Amino acid sequence: MKECIQLMAALLGSLGFGIIFNIHGKKLLWAAFGGFYVWALYLLFQNLLGANDYIAAFASSALLTLYAEGMARWHKTPVTVFLVSGSIPLIPGASLYRTMNWLMGRHTLLFRRDSVYTLLFAASMAAGITATTLIFRMIWNLASRRLGKKA
Amino acid sequence: MTALSNQDADKYLYYAMEIGEMMLTSGAEVGRVEDSIRRICTAYGASRVDVFTITSSIVTTMYGETFSPRTQTRRVSGAQNNLLALDQLNQLSRDICARQPNLKELERSLNRIKCGKRYSFPVQVLTNALTSGSFSVFFGGTFMDMIASAIIGILLKFFEAAMKRGSSNGLIVALLCSSFGGLLSNLAVFIGLGQNADMISIGNIMLLIPGVAFTNSLRDMFSGDIITGLVRFIESVLLAMTIALGFTFANFLF
Incomplete structure (x- = not known):
């Protein structure tokens, strides 16, 4: 029950910050959903898998980065918006x-x-985000070059 | 692309810097700003572009066969996250790389971005209430704490707007806002609206505290922009100290 309330609060808090950061339209909804998603992951890692705070922060922000990179490509906008x-x-x-x-x-x-x-918490988050960004871009570039050659 | 004369090169470089500066003030990472300026100048026919950017300055030199080396610098101050403008600037710089619009067109699109959509003041006030209330519950506040935090969020927005008109120093505005917020949250508990002053004020603190800047400063350092990272790190720690000082001061009075 406590977790459900917290998840709702995370969703609304991200929505609020989305408005403060001047995001409009559909992107605002997806950006707010990112907050819900990342907190759900954090709780999952912490409660079900028993990870400590730092590992949970690293893993959930790494998965958030994947979400943001995907969303950014779908909506054709910088990754920062969702991240x-x-x-x-x-x-x-x-x-x-x-x-x-x-x-x-x-x-x-x-x-x-x-x-x-x-x-340490901020560093874990930053490490999760940076590592995922770099690896994702590397794979994306390799894959698109491979596909470009075939076409 | 026609060969650029010295004057034309200067003008195009000016617009590239303008786009870079706007990106930086609307919350882009340093790497993206450098990359965009480099791409724009190359699209207009530069053979080599050197860009150096930190949070408060941009320096660019561009070289080409038809003009002598051109250098421009910018002092950048003030940043507020405006992700809509960032989105549009990003689209503009892609458009420039694709089809090199002329100077008139560039100026027109930049002006359109400058007076782009913003949420109106009443919406901003309600957003403050929403965000404060949410975070007060998020950190374990009760229902009454949430109501109190939302009301204080509304008052803080008006207070902040008034203070910002009076002073451009971010630290002093933060100090005054946090003292005011701390006083109000203690007052709310005093008159019986809400139970925990710290749970009420944590919602307001989340609006003021530079948590995003703090995390981003570490991200900057991890991706190699050490100077920018250090500047942002110290800025956010100083701001956080100021905010804590404000709330401590308010608690001290009660």
């Missing part, structure tokens, strides 16, 4: 805030714990 709005629920905004909040309150130990968490 940025889709990754919103995963973005460690809350823990970035918490980290700085500990710093302001001079809770050194909590600050150290949360700053490592935030940095």
Whole structure:
């Protein structure tokens, strides 16, 4: 039940950020769905497969990138449109805030714990996105060159 | 393509820089900006193009057989994510590579993109309410917390619009907005609307905190743009510190 509410909130939150980022029309709906999709994957990896936060972030943002690359080719638009709005629920905004909040309150130990968490979480996401982008483009280019030769 | 004279080369380079600058301010990655400028200049007949871009500057030199080397620089400031404009600029630069439109046509399409669609202010206000409410529930707030967060989201949008008219410094606007948001969330709990001040304010924090910029800065560094990544990283950490300071200040008062 809690997960269902969270998924709905992820969908609506991504929709909101899609509007803030000035996405219009059908693309807005698909961008918002990206948020739902990525959070569903994250919960799946964490609860059913027992992955830790970092692995779950890496894997779900890697799969989000595949979704975004596919959507971008379908809608003929830059990948960023679907990637940025889709990754919103995963973005460690809350823990970035918490980290700085500990710093302001001079809770050194909590600050150290949360700053490592935030940095590693964001790095896992960034690694997932970058690695998938590079590998996807490499395969795409090879495949289209192969197809181009045949035609 | 006819051979370019020095003056023509300057004009085309000017429009290529214009497109690059607009892409950068509407949220494109540095790599995409460099790539687009290079492709546009090559499409108009340059034999070699060197582009260097960081978040706040673009430098381009283009070489060709019929003109002497041309260099232009841009100081880029201010960025807001405008993915519609990015989409249209991307289409424009593809169009340029395909059929090299002339200067008049270029100017017309750029102007059309500049005054493109934006969501109206009332829609933006409602979006703020929607987003704040959603994230307050997302992080475990109750139904009343969601209502309180949505109302504060609406007030924050008006406050932010007023502050932005007064000051162009992003940090000071963020500091004032977060103090105001923190005060309101404590006030909401005080009068009995909502139970947890931190759950109410986390919805508002998500609107202010540069989480996307923080993650993108690491992405920039992973893909080789170290300088851009570092600049964005420090920018977002500073902004996050300022926001935390604002909320801490508000909590301190209560």
